[in-house]
Structure formats: C-alpha cells, structure tokens
Amino acid sequence: MTGAGSDPARWRVVGRTADGIVLVDLTAALTEIGRVRVGDDGWRAVASNSPHGVRWVWSDTARWYPALLADGVVIARAHDLRLCHAILRASTLVSAPAALRAQPAWDAPAVNAPSTAAPALFDLAEGLSDAGTSGLLGGGTVPYAPESIDDALSELRRQEEALASASDPGRLRLLLAAESAGALLAVELHAAGVPWRREVHESILETALGTRPRNGSPPRRVRELADVVRAALGDPAASLDSQPKLLRSLHRAGVPARSTSRWELAEYEHPVIAPLLAYKKLMRLLTANGWSWLDEWAADGRFRPVYVPGGVVTGRWASSGGGALQLPRQLRPAVHADPGWTLVVADVAQLEPRVLAAMAGDTALAEAARGHDLYDGIVAAGTIRTRAEAKVAMLGAMYGATTGDSGRLVPVLRRAYPRAMGLVDAAARTGADGGAVTTWLGRSSAVGDAVWHEVQARAGTPDASDADRARARRSAGDRGRFTRNFVVQGTAAEWALAWLAGLRGELAALPAVTVKDAAQASGPLFSRRAHLCFFLHDEIIVHTPASQAEQVAAAVRRSADRAARLLFGGFPIDFPLDLRIAEDAAKG
DNA sequence: AATACAAGCGCG
DNA sequence: AAAGCGCGCTTGTATT
Structure with missing residues (x-):
C-alpha cells in the first residue's frame, strides 16, 4: 500500500481475533484521513495479517474502494467477500457448499451492475431466491452485500470452511486472490481513465461525418448519403432507420432481403447497397461514438468506463456505461498518451486455444502454438491447408459449430488434437445433459434450471410432439x-x-517520476507513476512515463510468463504477446 | 408515459 | 461465406 493512509497503524484498529484477523473501523479511518465519508455507521472492513502483508477483507470492493482511492489510499491485497462467495457457492471443487448457499444475501449483484443482472436467474435455478434478491426480480432497488463487520467475519469463516472442504484448495485460493486483485484494479482503471485526445476524436468524426451540426440534425455526410440511398430506392420518403420500413422499401426496389443486416445486404447487386451500407456505418459511428458520447464519456481527457469484475458468468469482466467492451478500432487513435508519457499496448495472440492446449495437456496443440502464431503452427504441422481455415476450425471447435466451413473442419482438428478436442467435447456433453462444468481454477457454471429440465423431460414422454422433441x-x-x-x-x-x-x-514497485512529467488529467494518484489504464479480455494498455516504457514492457512480458507458470506449472505452453510502445493505441 | 423486446453492430 | 461463444448500447416498435 502507498499513500497517506497506507500505514495500518493509522487506521483505527478495534479488535483482533485469535487467527490474526484485525478488525478495522473503516469509517473512522476515512474520517481521520479527511474529506471522504463512505457511511456513518458500523464497522466496514477486516484486515487479515499474513506473512505477505495485510490483506483487506471486505464485503464489496466496488462499494468501499472508490472512496479510499479518491483519498489517495491504494490497497495492495484484498479478499472481496461478494465475488468470492459467488465462486465458492457454485464451484464443483467445493464439497461442502451448503453453508454458503444458505446465505442468499451474499448473492447481491455488483453495485454498478444493471438491475436486470444475471444472478437472479442463478437464484431461481437454485430455489434460493428470497429477500436478498426479490427486489431485483421485481425491478426494484439493487441490494448491497451485507455491510456489518460481524456479517463479514462470519462470511469469511464460511468461505474458509468451504475452501477447507475443497478437493483442490490451492487452485481456488489462487482464483479468489486473482478475482479480488481484479476487483481492486477495476476501481483503479476507472479512476485512472484511458487518456483520450478530444481533438483526435473530433477529427475522426469530422472526416467521416462532416462538421458537428448545431441543432441535433444529421451531419452533412449522413444527409448526403441518405439522399443517395432514397434516390436509388426510388422512394424520396423512405425511412432508413426503421428496420421494418427499410425492409419494405428494399422489397419495392427489387431487393428481396430477409433482414437489413450488413452481411445479408452485401449479397445483393443493386445500386442502393453500397450507399446504404455506408449510411449505416456512419449512423453507427454517430449514434454510438459521436459527439454526444465524447461529451458524456471523455470530456475531461479521460475515458472512464465502469468495469464489472465477475460480471460475466464465465468470469470475464462486464462493463456498465460507456461501452468499454466496444471501443471501435476506428477510434483507437484517440487513445493517446499525455506529453512526456507513452503507452504500452499488449494483447495475447490466440489466448483461448493456448489455454485449451494447456488444460487438456495436449502437447501436439501446444507444439503448434510454440513460437508466435498458433494458426500458422497448425498449418505448418500439415493439419489444415490455410491459416484462415485453421482459425475458423479452431473457433468452431471452441464455440460448437456444426455447419458451414467451420463445422466441416472441426473433425480434422479432432483427429489431430484428440486431447484438446476431447476436453471441449466432454464439456459440451456435460452441458447438454444439464450438468455443471468447471474452469481450470475452479469456477463452475450453473446446472440446468428447472425450466430446462422440464423441457427435456417432456420430450421423453410418450405423448411428446415433434415440436417438443425439437425444442428439447x-x-x-x-x-x-x-x-x-x-x-x-x-x-x-x-x-x-x-x-x-x-x-x-510490478508496476507498483516502479519508482515514481518527477512532477513535471505529471499526467494531469488522472489526478495526483496516477500522475506520477506507470499505471494500467485499460483491460479488455486479453488486451491491456499501460500509461507510463516515457522514460519507463522499456521497464514496463519487460514487466508486461514477465507477468505473462508468470501467469502461465502459476496456472499450468511446467507444461510447455507459450503465451506470446503482441506488444508495442507507442504514443497512441492505433493498431499497426 | 413507462417499460420490454428485437434488430443490428461494435468488441473479445 | 456468414454458421458457432460471451458481452453493451442505441434505435424503433410493441406492450402495458
């Protein structure tokens, strides 16, 4: 930890338990630090002493950390009870999950999650929906995880007991630590923001759309294209933004399309197609990432999406607001380092098939993955003729394609990489039977819910119709x-x-730089040291003082190697990075 | 008037 | 060429 409040002695410690857990009054600590108050009652956090330093245990990182961070307090290690509860209660590695499943109050969704969040589905399936989530189902207020320190301590005990019952507690402990670290980072990413150049964004918009209209009318290029499209349709009044109306206009003009999606329209030869596709592209840019988006999300020179760790059932992060997961490539040049700073942009090449090779212990696939491009490796091994085919085949194998080019090529992979393909095929069979599957570190999917089983059961009855069987x-x-x-x-x-x-x-261990290089828009906390500023599934951006770029790049690579060893030990699998040091995040 | 849903497209 | 996973967001339309 760093910052004024980082010294545990300055926090008001209110008690200690026999097993080294220190109870801390977070509210008092915040009051002591100054301006920020996160609440007026009760105890908020416990700190667990370990040989590696203090690990904060609290109900919900998203609930408590933003205020601390705003006060300059960076937390090094945490245990997020809400996120860890979600993992442990469902994990097939835990043999005694009953005590956790009896605590539906801890199934509260993320603070920032939309009110229609997935956990409701989960609870219904388990038959555990009650006061903790009923408001959610009714579209009412979103409940918080319990906040009293007694609740936190007893939940922590339940989680420790669940871990003790696990068949492989080491993997789960690694997952819980990683999940909690991610929760800290998600708050920090929001606070730091992606450095964003307004003038670059505006110039992209003006080049594509024309100058910003004053009154909310469509920009010039959109109007011109709309005129061209209407002329080609022979329908001066055609509505281009309503799917059913546009479809009827197309039919009248002799284009028998069944939908107005881009890939289908591209099939037809007609003068309206090219301008219509161009029009749709411009409208997308205008409505999703136009001037209003810029004003709302990047006005202060930073784009600050809200990240939702654990927001996807698979464990991926979701996002809420700003569309962090949809930052179009077209706008990447607007991601631009501050003066004196630079970006280190890195993504993993073919992360998922590499992970699959390691999980399955498939040395043949791991061999194809050695070096840089896994798909080239499959071609070099003589398995499939072209890289493009190798790619669609592999994606088809991981997504379950059954038809088309992709489905046709999957059996080829099955012969060449029986262990890897056997793993995903087995996971598919388990799911199709209504069962739960589990990741390498122990995150499990839900089992089929009551409705799903009902559909299957109906198809097996003597009076089942063809429709029943097809549905099942x-x-x-x-x-x-x-x-x-x-x-x-x-x-x-x-x-x-x-x-x-x-x-x-690793970044926290780098020395801070002198103030003259400060990245002003991030505020004091992120203005003097290299920091992560963006994360998207398999890609990161670090905003760093230019003088430390090489050190950061080395740390990015080292961390990738360490992650590989942490998960897969000595199994020979590479995770090569595409890494570049640049002023902006434009690709290539 | 408020809300739910589908279509479409952006990202991995 | 357009199937096969996971998301979020905007628009227009249907429902209440």
Missing part, C-alpha cells in the same frame, strides 16, 4: 455450446486475471 434437442444443444465455451473462455479469463494481478504488483 435445441435447448440441449444450446446448453452444450455454452458449457463447451465456458471452460475455455473462463480459464482464459483466469489467465488474464493472473497476468493483470502480477503486472499490477
């Missing part, structure tokens, strides 16, 4: 594709969390 087959297939992908996507998310957590620690 389809829902079994849907579930199989979900669990097939779950094990791979979820383990990839674990690898990424381990990468992030390690890198976060």
Whole structure:
C-alpha cells in the first residue's frame, strides 16, 4: 500500500481475533484521513495479517474502494467477500457448499451492475431466491452485500470452511486472490481513465461525418448519403432507420432481403447497397461514438468506463456505461498518451486455444502454438491447408459449430488434437445433459434450471410432439455450446486475471517520476507513476512515463510468463504477446 | 408515459 | 461465406 493512509497503524484498529484477523473501523479511518465519508455507521472492513502483508477483507470492493482511492489510499491485497462467495457457492471443487448457499444475501449483484443482472436467474435455478434478491426480480432497488463487520467475519469463516472442504484448495485460493486483485484494479482503471485526445476524436468524426451540426440534425455526410440511398430506392420518403420500413422499401426496389443486416445486404447487386451500407456505418459511428458520447464519456481527457469484475458468468469482466467492451478500432487513435508519457499496448495472440492446449495437456496443440502464431503452427504441422481455415476450425471447435466451413473442419482438428478436442467435447456433453462444468481454477457454471429440465423431460414422454422433441434437442444443444465455451473462455479469463494481478504488483514497485512529467488529467494518484489504464479480455494498455516504457514492457512480458507458470506449472505452453510502445493505441 | 423486446453492430 | 461463444448500447416498435 502507498499513500497517506497506507500505514495500518493509522487506521483505527478495534479488535483482533485469535487467527490474526484485525478488525478495522473503516469509517473512522476515512474520517481521520479527511474529506471522504463512505457511511456513518458500523464497522466496514477486516484486515487479515499474513506473512505477505495485510490483506483487506471486505464485503464489496466496488462499494468501499472508490472512496479510499479518491483519498489517495491504494490497497495492495484484498479478499472481496461478494465475488468470492459467488465462486465458492457454485464451484464443483467445493464439497461442502451448503453453508454458503444458505446465505442468499451474499448473492447481491455488483453495485454498478444493471438491475436486470444475471444472478437472479442463478437464484431461481437454485430455489434460493428470497429477500436478498426479490427486489431485483421485481425491478426494484439493487441490494448491497451485507455491510456489518460481524456479517463479514462470519462470511469469511464460511468461505474458509468451504475452501477447507475443497478437493483442490490451492487452485481456488489462487482464483479468489486473482478475482479480488481484479476487483481492486477495476476501481483503479476507472479512476485512472484511458487518456483520450478530444481533438483526435473530433477529427475522426469530422472526416467521416462532416462538421458537428448545431441543432441535433444529421451531419452533412449522413444527409448526403441518405439522399443517395432514397434516390436509388426510388422512394424520396423512405425511412432508413426503421428496420421494418427499410425492409419494405428494399422489397419495392427489387431487393428481396430477409433482414437489413450488413452481411445479408452485401449479397445483393443493386445500386442502393453500397450507399446504404455506408449510411449505416456512419449512423453507427454517430449514434454510438459521436459527439454526444465524447461529451458524456471523455470530456475531461479521460475515458472512464465502469468495469464489472465477475460480471460475466464465465468470469470475464462486464462493463456498465460507456461501452468499454466496444471501443471501435476506428477510434483507437484517440487513445493517446499525455506529453512526456507513452503507452504500452499488449494483447495475447490466440489466448483461448493456448489455454485449451494447456488444460487438456495436449502437447501436439501446444507444439503448434510454440513460437508466435498458433494458426500458422497448425498449418505448418500439415493439419489444415490455410491459416484462415485453421482459425475458423479452431473457433468452431471452441464455440460448437456444426455447419458451414467451420463445422466441416472441426473433425480434422479432432483427429489431430484428440486431447484438446476431447476436453471441449466432454464439456459440451456435460452441458447438454444439464450438468455443471468447471474452469481450470475452479469456477463452475450453473446446472440446468428447472425450466430446462422440464423441457427435456417432456420430450421423453410418450405423448411428446415433434415440436417438443425439437425444442428439447435445441435447448440441449444450446446448453452444450455454452458449457463447451465456458471452460475455455473462463480459464482464459483466469489467465488474464493472473497476468493483470502480477503486472499490477510490478508496476507498483516502479519508482515514481518527477512532477513535471505529471499526467494531469488522472489526478495526483496516477500522475506520477506507470499505471494500467485499460483491460479488455486479453488486451491491456499501460500509461507510463516515457522514460519507463522499456521497464514496463519487460514487466508486461514477465507477468505473462508468470501467469502461465502459476496456472499450468511446467507444461510447455507459450503465451506470446503482441506488444508495442507507442504514443497512441492505433493498431499497426 | 413507462417499460420490454428485437434488430443490428461494435468488441473479445 | 456468414454458421458457432460471451458481452453493451442505441434505435424503433410493441406492450402495458
């Protein structure tokens, strides 16, 4: 920890338990530090003493950490009870989960999650929905995880007991630590923000759309294209923004498209197609990432999406607000380092198939993955002729494709890499039977819910109709594709969390720089040292003083290697990075 | 008037 | 060429 409040002696310690847990009054500590108050009652946090230093145990990182961070307090290690509860209560590695499952109050969704969040589904399936989530189902107020220190302590005990019952507690402990580190980082990423150049964004918009209209009318290029499209349709009044109306106009003009999606329209030869596709592209840019987006999300020179750790059932992060997961490539040049600073942009090449090779212990696939490009490796091994085919085949294997080019090539992979393909095929069978599957470190999917089982049961009765049987087959297939992908996507998310957590620690150890290089827009906390500023599944951006770029790049690579060893020990699998040091995040 | 849903497209 | 996983967001339309 660093910062004014980092010395545990300055926090008001209110008690100690026999096993080294220190009870801390977080509210008092904040009052002591100054301005920020997160609440007026009760005890908020416990700190567990370990040989590695203090690990904060609290109900919900998203609930408590922003205020601390705003006060300059950086927490090094944490245990997020809400996130860890979600993992442990469902993990098939835990043999005694009953005590955790009897605590639905801890199933509260993330503070920033939308009110229709997934946990409601989970609770219904388990038959445990009650006061803790009923408000959620009714679209009412979003409940918080319990906040009293007594609640936190008893939940911590339950989680320790669940861990003690686990068949492989080491993996789960690693997952819980990584998940909690991710929760800290998510708050820090929001606070730091992605350095954003307004003038670059504006110039992209003006080049594509024309100058910003004053009154909310469409910009010039959009109007011009709309005129061209209407002329080609022979319909001066055609509505281009309503799917059903546009479809009817297309039919009248002799384009028998069934939908107005881009890939289908591209099939037809007609003068309206090219301008219409161009129009749709411009409208997308305008509505999703136009001037209003810029004003709302990046006005102060930083783009601050809200990250939601554990927001996806597989363990990936979700986001809420700003569309962090959809930052279009077109706008990447607007991601631009401050003066005197630079960006280190890195992503993992083919993370998911590499993870699959390691999980399955598939040395043939791991061999193809050695070096840089896994798909080239598959071609070099003589398995499949072209890189493009190798890619669609591998994606098809991990997503459950059954038709088209992709489905046709999957059997080829099955022969060449029986262990890797056997793992995803087995996961698909488990899912299609209604079962739960589990990632490498122990995050499990839900089992099929009551509705799902009902559909399957109906198809087996003597009076079942063809429609009943088709419905059951389809829902079994849907579930199989979900669990097939779950094990791979979820383990990839674990690898990424381990990468992030390690890198976060390494960056904290780098020396701060002199104030004249300060990145002003991030505020004092992130203005003097290298920090992560963006994360998206398998990609990171570090904003760093230019003088430390090489050190940061080395740390990024080292963290990736350490994540590989942490998860997969000595199994020979590479995780090569595409890494560049640049002023902006534009690709290539 | 408020809310739910589908279509479409952006990202991995 | 357009199937097969996971998301979030905007728009228009249907529902209440």
